[in-house]
Amino acid sequence: MSDTIPVTVLSGALGAGKTTTLNHVLTADHGYEVAVLINDMGEVNVDADHIEQQSELSQTDEEIIEMSNGCICCRLRGDMLEAVGALAENRDFDYLLIESSGISEPIPVAQTFVLGYEDADYDPTEDFHLDTMVSVVDAHAMYEGFDSGRALADDDAATGTDRVPEEVLMDQIEFCDVLLLNKCDLVPDDELDEIEAVLGTLQPRAEVVRTEFGRVEPSTILDTGRFDFEEAKRSAGWRHELEHGHHHDDAAAEHGVESFVFRADRPLHPERIAELFENLPSAVIRAKGFFWSAGREDVAMGLDKAGQSVRAGPKGRWIATLPPQQQQRYLQTMPDLEEEWDDRWGDRGVELVFIGREFDRSELEAWLEDCLLTDEELNENWDRYPDPFGDEDQRELALADD
Numbered sequence: 001m002s003d004t005i006p007v008t009v010l011s012g013a014l015g016a017g018k019t020t021t022l023n024h025v026l027t028a029d030h031g032y033e034v035a036v037l038i039n040d041m042g043e044v045n046v047d048a049d050h051i052e053q054q055s056e057l058s059q060t061d062e063e064i065i066e067m068s069n070g071c072i073c074c075r076l077r078g079d080m081l082e083a084v085g086a087l088a089e090n091r092d093f094d095y096l097l098i099e100s101s102g103i104s105e106p107i108p109v110a111q112t113f114v115l116g117y118e119d120a121d122y123d124p125t126e127d128f129h130l131d132t133m134v135s136v137v138d139a140h141a142m143y144e145g146f147d148s149g150r151a152l153a154d155d156d157a158a159t160g161t162d163r164v165p166e167e168v169l170m171d172q173i174e175f176c177d178v179l180l181l182n183k184c185d186l187v188p189d190d191e192l193d194e195i196e197a198v199l200g201t202l203q204p205r206a207e208v209v210r211t212e213f214g215r216v217e218p219s220t221i222l223d224t225g226r227f228d229f230e231e232a233k234r235s236a237g238w239r240h241e242l243e244h245g246h247h248h249d250d251a252a253a254e255h256g257v258e259s260f261v262f263r264a265d266r267p268l269h270p271e272r273i274a275e276l277f278e279n280l281p282s283a284v285i286r287a288k289g290f291f292w293s294a295g296r297e298d299v300a301m302g303l304d305k306a307g308q309s310v311r312a313g314p315k316g317r318w319i320a321t322l323p324p325q326q327q328q329r330y331l332q333t334m335p336d337l338e339e340e341w342d343d344r345w346g347d348r349g350v351e352l353v354f355i356g357r358e359f360d361r362s363e364l365e366a367w368l369e370d371c372l373l374t375d376e377e378l379n380e381n382w383d384r385y386p387d388p389f390g391d392e393d394q395r396e397l398a399l400a401d402d
């Protein structure tokens with residue numbers, strides 16, 4: 001057991017701050033050779049897209065595996081095992097850090113590591129042991145919906161096949177060893193005390209740590225030895241999962257959560273798109289990606305909506321704005337990029353992911369289309385358009401107006 005590789009699994013609702021936490025920990029001084037597996041909800045993993053090559057994540061040397069288009073708690077369970085099995089063959093890392101998708105249920109992920117999985121030949125216990133289950137909780141979302149937080153506490157119906165994300169959230173809270181109460185900067189201290197009290201009642205065993213932008217000591221989530229198999233086995237969820245099996249094979253579909261990606265290779269009108277971002281339907285629970293705002297050819301704008309917060313603004317650089325040598329490096333390593341490269345505009349474009357429950361996708365798509373420059377506008381002087389996004393990093397749009 002002692003020479004098996006420890007595994008930490010990060011769970012947490014969509015937009016709670018898992019990636020932010022992961023970035024923070026990976027760039028901190030942790031002393032491990034970490035391999036990372038990221039499971040993102042949605043067809044494409046925008047977090048890993050090329051404009052973000054400059055992000056902190058890619059500046060670290062970690063081996064990163066991405067699994068999109070499904071959840072590692074269900075459809076991708078076997079795939080996950082195969083991937084970590086292949087990783088383990090080389091053994092050139094000594095820690096495995098997993099970020100599961102926002103709607104992944106933590107128990108099946110834990111069971112996959114502790115018990116293996118019937119459809120996979122690889123037995124993960126030969127190489128790995130589960131060290132810490134971490135849940136990232138969005139303190140601001142809890143604060144905003146404190147009433148529903150109470151409903152959560154009363155809800156013992158985490159069984160059956162009609163599980164909804166609130167119940168997944170419940171599982172994420174109840175089945176973890178460390179609870180990161182994130183986004184504490186957005187919530188008054190006395191409210192945080194109350195939220196912490198609720199969390200403590202729901203999961204007395206977990207260590208609760210308050211964080212802002214995922215800034216946590218690596219030792220809080222790495223090699224803590226806190227995962228307790230005996231304890232886990234006693235939890236109702238664990239037994240239920242074993243008795244009934246993990247029936248669904250697509251958590252997203254089951255929860256009515258869907259995602260779509262909007263792509264375009266022409267710019268968006270800054271005022272129209274800012275207005276749309278400020279008025280996104282509430283059924284859209286998460287949106288992210290990057291876009292080209294007409295008149296701001298110098299910078300890749302990012303969108304980041306998590307719950308009620310909508311932030312947009314400069315996020316990264318287009319590869320087309322990099323010095324030629326660096327540009328060549330990207331183009332050589334990314335064949336897709338070369339294919340999509342526009343002679344005049346390079347990689348500038350729009351790629352936005354929208355995740356929601358029962359939202360009208362075609363209506364949203366039509367609105368987005370309307371925000372693209374028309375053929376006529378393409379010939380105008382874009383520099384005359386007012387720029388609602390400014391020069392700062394992504395800033396809050398919706399909250400500022402409330």
Ligand SMILES: Nc1nc2c(ncn2[C@@H]2O[C@H](COP(=O)(O)OP(=O)(O)OP(=O)(O)O)[C@@H](O)[C@H]2O)c(=O)[nH]1
Nearest residue numbers: 014015016017018019020102182183212213304306
């Ligand atoms: N104000 C504030 N914003 C935060 C904090 N942590 C993260 N955010 C922002 O919240 C948004 C979502 O953060 P992510 O780290 O991408 O969340 P995630 O859980 O990985 O999201 P998914 O992968 O889509 O499930 C981003 O805009 C972050 O900058 C925080 O502590 N305070």
